Amino acid sequence: MRSIASRGRLAVTLSVLAALALSACGGGDDDGDETPPAPEELRVQDSRQFSVDETRLPFTALAGAPETDRWWGVLRGAGYRVEVPKNWNGMLVMYAHGYGGTGATVSVSDAPIRAHLIAQGYAWAASSFSSNYYDVRAGVEDTNALALAFQQIGAQNGRTLAAPKKTYIIGTSMGGHIAAAAVEAETIATANNPVRYHGAVPMCGVLGDTELYNYFGASQIAAQQLVGVPATAWPVANWATLAPQVRSALFTTFPSATTPLGDQYKEIVKQLTGGERPMFNEGFAGGMNATVWGTFGRDGTINGILNKDGYDTTGIVYQFDNDPAQTPAETAFNQAAYRLKADPEANRLRRDGLRWFPKTAGQISVPVVTIHTLGDVYVPFSMEQIYKRRTVALGTDKWLVQRAIRGVSHCDFTLDEQTAAFDAMTNWEQNGVKPAGDEVLDRATVANPAYGCKFSSASRTPNSCPAS
Missing domain, CATH: 3.40.50.1820 (Alpha/Beta hydrolase fold, catalytic domain)
Structure with missing residues (x-):
C-alpha cells in the first residue's frame, strides 16, 4: 500500500513558501538590486x-x-x-x-x-x-x-x-x-x-x-502577586532577595507541602499547566516544580538564545479553579497582574x-x-x-x-x-x-480520574488507574 505521506500530504502551497522566503530575506524588491542583505545580528549564544x-x-x-x-x-x-x-x-x-x-x-x-x-x-x-x-x-x-x-x-x-x-x-x-x-x-x-x-x-x-517560557514567567508573576510583592519590572532586579520570602509564604516544605496561600498558587499552576487532571498533585510536589522555580529571576532571552526579551504573558489568563468562567476575584487578579510583552524582533524569521x-x-x-x-x-x-x-x-x-x-x-x-x-x-x-x-x-x-490509563504501560497502571 502506498504510504499516507505520499498519498495525502497537506498542501503547503508555493505562495506560503514564497511568503516565508520573502519575509526571511527582508522583502520582495523587484528593482534589480542584487545587493546582499546585511549580516544578521549576533546573540550571546x-x-x-x-x-x-x-x-x-x-x-x-x-x-x-x-x-x-x-x-x-x-x-x-x-x-x-x-x-x-x-x-x-x-x-x-x-x-x-x-x-x-x-x-x-x-x-x-x-x-x-x-x-x-x-x-x-x-x-x-x-x-x-x-x-x-x-x-x-x-x-x-x-x-x-x-x-x-x-x-x-x-x-x-x-x-x-x-x-x-x-x-x-x-x-x-x-x-x-x-x-x-x-x-x-x-x-x-x-x-x-x-x-x-x-x-x-x-x-x-x-x-x-x-509558550513554555511564558508559563515560567507567569508562574513567577503569580507567586509574587499572591505574596504581596508584585513584579513591577522585568527581570525582577531583587529576585534573589525576594525568592526566600515568596517561597516561605507559599510552602511549609518546598516543594512538597503548601500553605493556605500556597494552595491558591498550586491551583493557578494547575490551570496554567493543563487544568484538573490525574497525577498533577504528585508532579507539583516533586522535583520538577523546584526546577521550574530555578527558572525564575531570569531575563527573557532564554539564556542568550534570543538577544531581546521573548517572554510574553499578555495572553495568559490566571484561573483559581477548573471553570473557565472568570469570577470577580479572578478578574481582579488578572487585571492587577504585571504583563510581559515580547519584543517583536526577539524571535522573528x-x-x-x-x-x-x-x-x-x-x-x-x-x-x-x-x-x-x-x-x-x-x-x-x-x-x-x-x-x-x-x-x-x-x-x-x-x-x-x-x-x-x-x-x-x-x-x-x-x-x-x-x-x-x-x-x-x-x-x-x-x-x-x-x-x-x-x-x-x-x-x-x-x-476524569481514569484519564491517561488507555496508553499508559500496564507496568504502571495497576496502582494508579481506577479499577474497571
Whole structure:
C-alpha cells in the first residue's frame, strides 16, 4: 500500500513558501538590486564555544540484538552515532536528545528505543548537536545534516547504502521540540539543511515553543502577586532577595507541602499547566516544580538564545479553579497582574536560516504521534493542548494523534510506551492505519480520574488507574 505521506500530504502551497522566503530575506524588491542583505545580528549564544569529547563517541553492540554496523565521528562540530542493521529495512530514524545543559562539551545519546529499532530492521542516528543551551535551531540543523550525510558515512566506513526510503524523527523534551519543529512547513522552507521527514514522534516535547517560557514567567508573576510583592519590572532586579520570602509564604516544605496561600498558587499552576487532571498533585510536589522555580529571576532571552526579551504573558489568563468562567476575584487578579510583552524582533524569521527559537505552529503534513506525562509541571501537559489548538486552527489536526501518560515527572515514560507510540506512527504512515489517541482539550475528559490509563504501560497502571 502506498504510504499516507505520499498519498495525502497537506498542501503547503508555493505562495506560503514564497511568503516565508520573502519575509526571511527582508522583502520582495523587484528593482534589480542584487545587493546582499546585511549580516544578521549576533546573540550571546553565537559567542559561546563548544567541543566534542571524541573519546565518548564509541558505543558497543547490544547483547542479544541483531548484528549491526556502528559508526561514530564528528560532523560540522557535532558528534554523532549511527547504527545500521545488517538486515536493514531501508528506513532511517533520527533521534534528537533533550536539553544538554550549559557546559562547553556536547555529548551524544543513544535512541532510548534503540533495541526496538534495530530488532525491527531500522537504522538510527543521533547527533550531539554542535552547541548546548536550549538551542533548538542547532538541534534541527545538526540532526538534519546527519540525516543527509547518512549514505556518505556508510561509504566512508566501507558499506554502500541506498538512500533511505523513509526517514522519521523522534525526540524527547527539547528533542521533542526539535522533532515537532522538523516537520513544520516553515522549517522545511527556511532550514539550511532541509529534510522532509515522513513522520515524527515528539515525546514530552516543548510543543508550545515560546509558550513554555511564558508559563515560567507567569508562574513567577503569580507567586509574587499572591505574596504581596508584585513584579513591577522585568527581570525582577531583587529576585534573589525576594525568592526566600515568596517561597516561605507559599510552602511549609518546598516543594512538597503548601500553605493556605500556597494552595491558591498550586491551583493557578494547575490551570496554567493543563487544568484538573490525574497525577498533577504528585508532579507539583516533586522535583520538577523546584526546577521550574530555578527558572525564575531570569531575563527573557532564554539564556542568550534570543538577544531581546521573548517572554510574553499578555495572553495568559490566571484561573483559581477548573471553570473557565472568570469570577470577580479572578478578574481582579488578572487585571492587577504585571504583563510581559515580547519584543517583536526577539524571535522573528531570520535571513540566515531557521528562527533562533523554531516554531511549532502546526503546519504539518505527515503523521505526528505525541506522548506526554500528566504530572510534568516543567514541560507541562498544556504544551499538548496549545499544539492541538494550533493544528485545529489550521485544519492540520488530522495529522496529529496525542497520548496522555500517567507519569509524574518529566519524560517519565516506560520503554513500551515509547515503542508503542513509534509503532503507531509508522503503521499509520506506512499502512494508512490512523492510531487511537486521547482527547486533550475537553476539560471534563482530562479531569476524569481514569484519564491517561488507555496508553499508559500496564507496568504502571495497576496502582494508579481506577479499577474497571
